[in-house]
Every structure is written in structure tokens, then in C-alpha cells.
Amino acid sequence: MKSTLLRNVRxxxxxxxxxxxxxxxxxxxxSPAIAPPVQTEIVEGHHRLALPGFIDGHAHIDKSxxxxxxxxxxxxxxxxxxISNERDFRRHHEFDSQRQSERIARQAxxxxxxxxxxxxxxDTEIGLRHVEGVLATKEKLAGQLYLETVCFPQSGLLGRPGTQQLMDDALGMGCDYVGGIDPSSFERDPVAHLDAIFALAGKHDKGVDIHLHEPGELGAFSVELITERTRRLGxxxxxxxxxxxxxxxxxxxxxxxxxxxLADMNIAIATTAPSNRPVPPYEKLRAAGIRVTAGNDGIRDTxxxxGNSDMLQRAMLMGLRYRWRQDREIAQALHAITQGGAEVMELEGYGLEPGCHADLVLVSGQTVAxxxxxxxxxxxxxxxxxxxADRGECLF
Amino acid sequence: MKSTLLRNVRxxxxxxxxxxxxxxxxxxxxSPAIAPPVQTEIVEGHHRLALPGFIDGHAHIDKSxxxxxxxxxxxxxxxxxxISNERDFRRHHEFDSQRQSERIARQAxxxxxxxxxxxxxxDTEIGLRHVEGVLATKEKLAGQLYLETVCFPQSGLLGRPGTQQLMDDALGMGCDYVGGIDPSSFERDPVAHLDAIFALAGKHDKGVDIHLHEPGELGAFSVELITERTRRLGxxxxxxxxxxxxxxxxxxxxxxxxxxxLADMNIAIATTAPSNRPVPPYEKLRAAGIRVTAGNDGIRDTxxxxGNSDMLQRAMLMGLRYRWRQDREIAQALHAITQGGAEVMELEGYGLEPGCHADLVLVSGQTVAxxxxxxxxxxxxxxxxxxxADRGECLF
Structure with missing residues (x-):
């Protein structure tokens, strides 16, 4: 593998x-002015900003x-x-989850x-087709993208018998996390839903990532139940x-x-910083030592x-949502789409220090803000x- | 002036x-397949969308x-x-409002x-410098942009003696509207502030456009006072x-x-659809017959x-803020950045029908959404x- 010298990047x-x-x-x-070893490719950076590769901490690339x-x-x-409309769409349209997850991943x-x-x-209608599709994309793009997968019972785990077995199978196929969804408002039985997904996590020795849209005190109750189970199950x-x-x-x-x-159990938060819903208090979470990642959620689906899978656009939306105008406030949005995601995904060697994987983005601008x-x-x-990728085009 | 035939636009x-x-x-x-008159320039539209020129109904181009x-x-x-920080910046930095308003206008x-x-x-520190600057830009770009101006007492009308006279002078110089700002929370005397700006409107036979950031019932009281004065002063x-x-x-x-x-007095609303503040209820306003325009507000200022002065980005932010996901809902955002603005600015001959001014944008895409x-x-x-302008560059 050839060495590369990036010259003049900030x-x-x-x-x-x-x-x-x-x-x-x-x-x-x-350092400034490194003398390149022999057979090193030299790339002129033109004083562009060099940032760590962006991390999308909450996506749905299987359905774009x-x-x-x-x-x-x-x-x-x-x-x-x-959710029902989405299942209905799939009944009436050809949808190739491998092709689509690859397309949106390349865009990202x-x-x-x-x-x-x-x-x-x-779910019981598509079975494991989307898992197979995304895992195929993961393998195909392994040299270009790190893809972490959560098997997700979008249509519910309790009301549709057979889903739990499919989740079990998905984890066996290699999904990295167990997903869950609004245990009270959607699943109608918070204890049964959470016990089921935490049991899957225990069985497969995996982590958990739960969609929680529930409002106010209902959502707060779910946070308590999740925190309790996290503690109890180690x-x-x-x-x-x-x-x-x-x-x-x-x-x-x-x-x-x-x-x-949350801090006590080191539970992480993923936010899309939606402009039409309440948002978790970013600064308070971080001050408490809680890991926070930002995500683009679904891009162009039912x-x-x-969206266009751009995490800088997500950072912009995050800045607008949190009313960050000071440069030092806006820097938090960069953290959320870079280091914050690395903390949540527990990535080894992420960042811009010697020893880190050379995953980085060059972009023109005066400042991060x-x-x-x-x-x-x-x-x-x-x-x-x-x-x-260069100038918006993948080179593979 | 040469005729132009746009072929194949949607x-x-x-x-x-x-x-x-x-x-x-x-x-x-x-119509489909128009036979061009002699000496007509033919522009192939490649089935791009043709939309009316975008209207920014609330901007601050003097300070970008x-x-x-x-x-x-x-x-x-x-x-x-x-506000105080902004005055302080101007004391310590050269700022050419003509140059800057032209720059951001060209970007728009x-x-x-x-x-x-x-x-x-x-205000009493910059006097009429920004008015002079923007009016010069208005004249310079008259062939490329319709610019409507509101003289605006950003630092307050009541607390800084001399401002009222400056506003009077600005209207005499040709500003189209009288501006105002939070009459209670900022000006500290709602009746005095509103009476002053409505008096200026009466004296110069101009309309009024008031910044109202006041929350909840305080803002509602201001809306009532504005509505009362609109009625009383005709x-x-x-x-x-x-x-x-x-x-x-x-x-x-x-x-x-x-x-x-508001509907009774045909008072219009301008919104930026901010993601961090409550927003006026767009659908209810429109159902009541109220004119609504969208604006980019300040772009890159203190x-x-x-922002980048793009009204399509504003439409996107509006769609996100109002949680518009259906295509027919999203079409409302296009209305806000086109016809809605034309209604508020009472533009003659705006739109895409025969007889209208040929102010339009061609853009590639499948649908408005x-x-x-x-x-x-x-x-x-x-x-x-x-x-x-073409491909993001002004051609003048």
C-alpha cells in the first residue's frame, strides 16, 4: 500500500x-513541511480544512x-x-435493499x-431480505465505509408473531445491535417489549439501540425502564x-x-435534531459525560x-435547532458528527492524531463554523x- | 429586446x-411545440422544472x-x-453596506x-449609510432584481433620540415601508412605539412591516395593538x-x-420558519385568507x-419545521417562496401565465417536492x- 503525504491542510x-x-x-x-519518504504520493491540500471522516450515528439505509x-x-x-403504509408499499413495489443501501451509502x-x-x-413480511441486502452492501463497501448494523423490529416485536425469531436470526447473521421501538405508545406493553429485546441482547452478547419517540412522561418512563434493564443485565x-x-x-x-x-449506565443518545420535535438537551448531556451522536435518519423513503445523506447538512440543522450561533457552540455540531459518533460506536483509532486510521475529509472554508x-x-x-470520493463523486 | 423561446420546461x-x-x-x-417567431433565441429546457422567480420576503441585505x-x-x-454587539462591530470595522448588499444580492x-x-x-450611529448603500444597490441591480426596502429602527426608535427623524428622512429617500421592532419587550412602551411608526406610515403614505419576536401573550397583545392601529388609520x-x-x-x-x-385587516405574515422558536400556524393563516411570505432573514452577519441566500433551502427548512412530508404539503413551501411573497409585496404580473413578467428559474428534478x-x-x-444567472454564477 502506497504512502500518501497530504500537504498544507488545516x-x-x-x-x-x-x-x-x-x-x-x-x-x-x-507536522509542517514533512519530507516525503520515497515512493510517496503527494496530495496538495491547498490549506483546506481536514476533518475526521463524518459519522452518521442513526441511519436507515435499507429503505432509501x-x-x-x-x-x-x-x-x-x-x-x-x-409503518403500515411502508409495508403496503413493499407489497406492491419491487425494492432491492442491497442496491438501495449501496446507492445511498455511496451518496453518503x-x-x-x-x-x-x-x-x-x-418483519414478518420482508423477513430478513433487508438484513441480507445491507450485509451484502457492508461487505461490498468494506474498503470504503464502516457499516454498523442494528436489526430493527420496525413493525413491532410483540404484535406480529415470528418477529422475535427473525430478530434472533438477524443477530446470528451478524447484526451488531438489537433494535427496539416505542415500547408503550407503539408496542403497547413496555415491559414485554424491553424484556424481549434485552433478552436477545443477552443471548447474543450484543448492545441495544432503541427508537424512542414517546413524548413527555411516557417517554421518561421508558427511559427509566431502559436504564433499569441496562443496570440489571450488566x-x-x-x-x-x-x-x-x-x-x-x-x-x-x-x-x-x-x-x-443515563450517565450512571453510560447510555448513549442519538439525535437527528429534528426541527419539529423537542430535542434532548445536548449541552447538559455532554456535561454529564453522556456520549451523543447525530444521525440523518431516513433519507428519501416512504x-x-x-435529505441527501450529508452529515455537514445535519450539523447545520443541529446548529439551527439548538440555536448555536457562537463559533464555539457550532463546534459542538462538528463533535456530534465526528468524535461523538466514534464514542457511541466505540471506534478504535478514530481521529486526526498519529496512529489513527486515515479516514478524513478535505473541505474548503475559512473555519469550522x-x-x-x-x-x-x-x-x-x-x-x-x-x-x-472527490467533488461529490465516488471514485470506485 | 430579443424574444426567447424556452423549449421543454415543466x-x-x-x-x-x-x-x-x-x-x-x-x-x-x-403551449407544446411553439413555432418560434423570426429572430428568437431558443433555449432548450431539457424538461427541467420552470418555477416563478423566488421571493425573499424578509431579508437584511444591508448587514451581510x-x-x-x-x-x-x-x-x-x-x-x-x-443589537449592542452589532453597533460595537460597526464602530470598529469598516463596513460598506453598498458593497455587501450587492454581494449578497448577487448570491441570492x-x-x-x-x-x-x-x-x-x-440608527443614530450609522445614520442613513445603510439606506444609501442599499438604495444604490437597488438602482445598480434594477435590471436583475426587484428590491423593496423597509427602513428599520434596529436599535430602537424611542430610546435613542434622533432615530425618528432618521426614519422620516429614510422614507423621504424612497424606502417603501416603515419598519418596527418588539414594542414592549425591546422598546418598553408599546403604544408609543407603534403610534410613532404608524404616524410615519401616515405621513409618507407607506405600509408597515414590524419585527415581532415577543413571546406568548405579550406578543399577542402587540398583535392586537397593531391590528387596532391598522384599522383606525385605514x-x-x-x-x-x-x-x-x-x-x-x-x-x-x-x-x-x-x-x-389579522384576516379582517388583511395583515400579512412573514416567517423564516425557525427551528428553535414557535412558528405561526401556516395552514390556519392561509385558510383564513392571510397572505404569508417566507424569508431568509440575515445571512452571515453578526x-x-x-445560510446562503437560497430560498429553496428556506423552503426545505420550512417543510422540516412544519413537518410537511406529503407532496401536497411541501407544495405549500413553494407557494411561500413564490406566490405568497408576490401577494405580500403586491407584485403586478408575477407568475407563469401569459402576460406575466418572465422572471423564472429552471431547475433539474423530478417533482417540486x-x-x-x-x-x-x-x-x-x-x-x-x-x-x-446560470450554474450558481451571476452573468452580469
Whole structure:
């Protein structure tokens, strides 16, 4: 594997440019004016910002319709109706989850994403087709993208017999996490749902990542149940709650108590920073030592037409949602789409220090705040030191 | 002036392409396969969507730092602190409001904007410099952009003696509207502030456009005072309330009563659809017959670093904020950045029918919902039938 010398890049947006030497896929040396070893490819960075590869901590790449004919959305806002509409769509349309997950993953890579945690639908109608599709994409893109998988009972675990066995099978096939969904408002039996998914986690020695859209005190009750089970089953540090709108809705003493429980069990939070729902209190979570990742959620599917898989756009939306205007506030959005995700996914060797994997993005701009406030399209993306995308196009 | 024939464009996103004949700056004929008159320039539309030129109904082009060295924002979230910080910045930095308003106006044009209503700071420190700057830009870009101006007492009208006279002078110089700002929370005397700005409107026979950030019942009280003065002074149809967060905060019977008053006085609403504040209830306002425009507000200034003057991005943010996912819901965001603005600005001959000014944007996409959910960068912009921007670059 050839060595690469990146000349004149501004690491994490620092004002001064440096050179970065990459050998055997890792960063080995950072300083101004490095003398290149023989047979080293030299890439001029033109004083662009060098950022760690972006991490999408909550995605649904198995169901994106990216590149397909436009889906005309006519579904109501009701969660069960949206889920039922999606199953109905699948009954009447050919949908190749391998092809589609690859398409949206390539789009994500072209925008600078190097790591994705994706939830994959498992239900009694599609069975394990989406799991097979995404695992095939994972293998196919292994050199360009790290893909972490969560098998996800989107249509519910309790009401549709056979789903639990399918989840068990999905974990056997290699899914990394056990997914779950609103245990009270959607599943109608919080204890039965949570006990079932934590049992799967125990059986397969996997972590848990639960979709929790439940509002206010109902969601807070679910957070308590999740925290209790995490403690009881010894899963400290291996559980993520996705969305967790309720943390932004309950009153402050209640919020503080919930956060203490989450911190105590090292439970992570994944947020999409939605502009139309309450959001978990980012600064308070971080101050309590809680790991927080940001995600793009579904991109162009039967749920929602929005997005282009760009994590810088997600950082922008996060900044707008949290009303971050100071440069030092906006830097938190960069943390959420980089280091925050690495903490949640427990990535080894992530970052821009010597020894780290050379997963990085070069992007033009004056400061980190500028490229988040107005994300530029022109990016160069390196995975393990290899240029995998440039100017919005994948090179593989 | 040469005639132009646009071939194969999909008007307002209709599935079937048509041709559009433009003569003397106006659309004169729309149908499939028009035979071009002699000496007509033919532009192939490649079945792109043709949309009316975008309208930014609430901007601050006088204060944008677009193209300047990055401003590091360290200001707190408090409104008086932000305003004071801005005056302080101007004391210590050269700021050419003509140059800057032209820069951001060109950026807006490159993204498809053909009409802007902009608020212009007037205060006892900068005097009328920003008014002079923006009016010079208005004249300079008259062939490419319709610019409507609001003289705006950003630092307050009551607490800084001399401001009222400056506002009077600004109106005499040609500003189209009288601006105002939070009459209670910022100005500390709602009756005195509103009486002063309505008096200026009466004296100069101009309309009024008031920034109203006041929350809940305080804002609702201001809405009542504005509605009362609109009625008493015979300004029906000539008043806009910008932001009006309070309309999305009060309880429903109160909201209904306020909306009845607004509808009765034909008071318009301008919204930026902020993701971190309550928003006026778009569908209810429109159902009551109230005109609603969308705006980008300040772009890259000492207030906020966000944005790129793209009204399609604003439409996307509006769709996200209002949780519009159905195609027919998302179409409302297009209305807000086109016809809604035209209604608020009372534009003659706006739209895509024969007889209208040929102000339009060609953009690639399958449907209106697609180009709002993921705004493409590649656009061709026509003002009065003349190509003024293409692929993100102004051609003048």
C-alpha cells in the first residue's frame, strides 16, 4: 500500500496548515513541511480544512429510495399509519435493499461519511431480505465505509408473531445491535417489549439501540425502564437511545434525574435534531459525560423525502435547532458528527492524531463554523488513506 | 429586446413539458411545440422544472458579511446584547453596506431569487449609510432584481433620540415601508412605539412591516395593538408582521381570535420558519385568507452565520419545521417562496401565465417536492426574460 503525504491542510480547522503523512492506512506523522519518504504520493491540500471522516450515528439505509422514481407521499402523520403504509408499499413495489443501501451509502461517502450505524427493518413480511441486502452492501463497501448494523423490529416485536425469531436470526447473521421501538405508545406493553429485546441482547452478547419517540412522561418512563434493564443485565456502556424527544420535554428536575441515570449506565443518545420535535438537551448531556451522536435518519423513503445523506447538512440543522450561533457552540455540531459518533460506536483509532486510521475529509472554508453554517459541496474523502470520493463523486 | 423561446420546461413541476415564448420581457405564449417567431433565441429546457422567480420576503441585505473575512461570533443569546454587539462591530470595522448588499444580492440571484423585501438598519450611529448603500444597490441591480426596502429602527426608535427623524428622512429617500421592532419587550412602551411608526406610515403614505419576536401573550397583545392601529388609520392590506412567533404559542381560541383580526385587516405574515422558536400556524393563516411570505432573514452577519441566500433551502427548512412530508404539503413551501411573497409585496404580473413578467428559474428534478427536499445547485435564472444567472454564477 502506497504512502500518501497530504500537504498544507488545516487539521480540525486550525489556522495553521500542516502536512499529514499516511502509511499503511494510518496517520503516522503530522507536522509542517514533512519530507516525503520515497515512493510517496503527494496530495496538495491547498490549506483546506481536514476533518475526521463524518459519522452518521442513526441511519436507515435499507429503505432509501435514492435514485428511484420519485415516491409521492400521501401518508398521514400517525406513526402506525406510516409503518403500515411502508409495508403496503413493499407489497406492491419491487425494492432491492442491497442496491438501495449501496446507492445511498455511496451518496453518503461522496459527502464525506466514513462510518454509519444503520437500523435495518425486520418483519414478518420482508423477513430478513433487508438484513441480507445491507450485509451484502457492508461487505461490498468494506474498503470504503464502516457499516454498523442494528436489526430493527420496525413493525413491532410483540404484535406480529415470528418477529422475535427473525430478530434472533438477524443477530446470528451478524447484526451488531438489537433494535427496539416505542415500547408503550407503539408496542403497547413496555415491559414485554424491553424484556424481549434485552433478552436477545443477552443471548447474543450484543448492545441495544432503541427508537424512542414517546413524548413527555411516557417517554421518561421508558427511559427509566431502559436504564433499569441496562443496570440489571450488566449492559453498561452498550445501550443507545435514539431520538429521546422526551428528554427535552420533561421539567428540569425530572430531566436532571433521567440524565443522572443515563450517565450512571453510560447510555448513549442519538439525535437527528429534528426541527419539529423537542430535542434532548445536548449541552447538559455532554456535561454529564453522556456520549451523543447525530444521525440523518431516513433519507428519501416512504417516511420522509428530505435529505441527501450529508452529515455537514445535519450539523447545520443541529446548529439551527439548538440555536448555536457562537463559533464555539457550532463546534459542538462538528463533535456530534465526528468524535461523538466514534464514542457511541466505540471506534478504535478514530481521529486526526498519529496512529489513527486515515479516514478524513478535505473541505474548503475559512473555519469550522463556516462549513457548518453553509456546507460546501466540494469535498475530498479519504478512507484508510485512499481517496474514495472527490467533488461529490465516488471514485470506485 | 430579443424574444426567447424556452423549449421543454415543466411549468410549476407539471409532468408534461411545454414551450414558453417570452417577448419584451413578458411571457406571451405557453403551449407544446411553439413555432418560434423570426429572430428568437431558443433555449432548450431539457424538461427541467420552470418555477416563478423566488421571493425573499424578509431579508437584511444591508448587514451581510458575505465574502468578508469570517466573523467569529461570541455574542450571547440576549436580543439587546446582540443589537449592542452589532453597533460595537460597526464602530470598529469598516463596513460598506453598498458593497455587501450587492454581494449578497448577487448570491441570492445566483440561487434563483428575483425579488427581495429587505429591512435596512437606521440608527443614530450609522445614520442613513445603510439606506444609501442599499438604495444604490437597488438602482445598480434594477435590471436583475426587484428590491423593496423597509427602513428599520434596529436599535430602537424611542430610546435613542434622533432615530425618528432618521426614519422620516429614510422614507423621504424612497424606502417603501416603515419598519418596527418588539414594542414592549425591546422598546418598553408599546403604544408609543407603534403610534410613532404608524404616524410615519401616515405621513409618507407607506405600509408597515414590524419585527415581532415577543413571546406568548405579550406578543399577542402587540398583535392586537397593531391590528387596532391598522384599522383606525385605514392601513388595511398594507401591514406585515414579521416572525410573529406568538401566533404559534398562544392557546387555540386565542390564536383563532388573533387570526380573525389579522384576516379582517388583511395583515400579512412573514416567517423564516425557525427551528428553535414557535412558528405561526401556516395552514390556519392561509385558510383564513392571510397572505404569508417566507424569508431568509440575515445571512452571515453578526447575528447569525447561517445560510446562503437560497430560498429553496428556506423552503426545505420550512417543510422540516412544519413537518410537511406529503407532496401536497411541501407544495405549500413553494407557494411561500413564490406566490405568497408576490401577494405580500403586491407584485403586478408575477407568475407563469401569459402576460406575466418572465422572471423564472429552471431547475433539474423530478417533482417540486424533490427540489425542496434536496435543493439542487444547478439553476438557470431569468429576469424579465434575460438569463441573469446560470450554474450558481451571476452573468452580469
Amino acid at each position: 487539521l480540525n480547522g486550525q489556522p495553521e496548515s500542516q502536512d499529514v503523512l499516511i502509511e499503511k492506512g494510518r496517520i503516522t506523522h503530522i 429510495q435514492w435514485g428511484m422514481e420519485w415516491y409521492v407521499n400521501e401518508v398521514s402523520r400517525d406513526l402506525p399509519a406510516i 461517502i461522496s459527502m464525506g461519511t466514513t462510518h454509519i450505524r444503520t437500523h435495518i427493518d425486520v 449492559l453498561k456502556g452498550r445501550v443507545t437511545i435514539s431520538h429521546a424527544f422526551c428528554l427535552g420535554e420533561v421539567d428540569l428536575p425530572r430531566q436532571d434525574a433521567l440524565i443522572r441515570g 417516511w420522509s423525502p428530505y 463556516e462549513i457548518i453554517a453553509n456546507p460546501p459541496q466540494d469535498r475530498a474523502v479519504f478512507k484508510a488513506g485512499k481517496l474514495v | 411549468l410549476n413541476g407539471q409532468p408534461e413539458s411545454q414551450d414558453v415564448l417570452i417577448e419584451k420581457g413578458r411571457i406571451t405564449h405557453i 458579511q458575505w465574502g468578508m473575512e469570517w466573523y467569529v461570533n461570541e455574542v450571547s443569546r440576549d436580543l439587546p446584547a446582540i 440571484i445566483s440561487m434563483g431569487t428575483t425579488h427581495i423585501r429587505t429591512h435596512i438598519d437606521v 392601513l388595511k392590506g398594507r401591514v406585515t408582521i414579521s416572525h410573529a412567533f406568538c401566533l404559534g404559542e398562544v392557546d387555540l381560541p386565542r390564536q383563532d381570535a388573533l387570526i380573525r383580526g 447575528w447569525s452565520p447561517y 424533490e427540489i425542496i427536499a434536496n435543493p439542487p445547485q444547478d439553476r438557470a435564472v431569468f429576469k424579465a426574460g434575460k438569463l441573469v
